[in-house]
Amino acid sequence: DTGVSQNPRHKITKRGQNVTFRCDPISEHNRLYWYRQTLGQGPEFLTYFQNEAQLEKSRLLSDRFSAERPKGSFSTLEIQRTEQGDSAMYLCASTGANYGYTFGSGTRLTVV
Amino acid sequence: AQTVTQSQPEMSVQEAETVTLSCTYDTSESDYYLFWYKQPPSRQMILVIRQEAYKQQNATENRFSVNFQKAAKSFSLKISDSQLGDAAMYFCAYSNWWGTGNQFYFGTGTSLTVIP
Numbered sequence: 001d002t003g004v005s006q007n008p009r010h011k012i013t014k015r016g017q018n019v020t021f022r023c024d025p026i027s028e029h030n031r032l033y034w035y036r037q038t039l040g041q042g043p044e045f046l047t048y049f050q051n052e053a054q055l056e057k058s059r060l061l062s063d064r065f066s067a068e069r070p071k072g073s074f075s076t077l078e079i080q081r082t083e084q085g086d087s088a089m090y091l092c093a094s095t096g097a098n099y100g101y102t103f104g105s106g107t108r109l110t111v112v
Numbered sequence: 113a114q115t116v117t118q119s120q121p122e123m124s125v126q127e128a129e130t131v132t133l134s135c136t137y138d139t140s141e142s143d144y145y146l147f148w149y150k151q152p153p154s155r156q157m158i159l160v161i162r163q164e165a166y167k168q169q170n171a172t173e174n175r176f177s178v179n180f181q182k183a184a185k186s187f188s189l190k191i192s193d194s195q196l197g198d199a200a201m202y203f204c205a206y207s208n209w210w211g212t213g214n215q216f217y218f219g220t221g222t223s224l225t226v227i228p
Binding site: 004035041044045056095101104105106 | 156158203
């Protein structure tokens, strides 16, 4: 068990470019979550998967955002046509039967 | 909607002393979970302590304990014998585990400084 892994750790992109982040959850965890954390704020829920099914999406997840979890394993979060307001830390978490999240280290996105 | 409020943006404590971080929440549910997470600078969030709402006994984990007041919707974290490694951002979180998605609702955090 290596924990929740997120790649890349940091991403700098130009406004208008597309970016994709990857999250590898703990292998036996069937639920996977994406959160966004801006400076000085707590994490805000974006979306979650149970196995391969995306069961809930926040209103924060605009049409430019898409998330997938093929085969119920790793997940990707893509942001199209990035804007400066997308600059944030994107956190992934997974959970199994216990009542608590295991977080990854996050991907810090900077849009210039 | 559930909300979590942390009214102390910053706190400081002398090493070996005790500090209490405050958290209040709002919910209409009777069954839920409350959590404190620690986020060191540039490092991942880790679970400090968890409290089930149906339990009257306050949770404890070594030097960390909570004061859970369900009627007042208050959930404070007490850190005893503070250590330099306790310096971090602390987030209070709420989850209605039986709700759709069991998403967490986080407060805005309290930055804890430990003074040697």
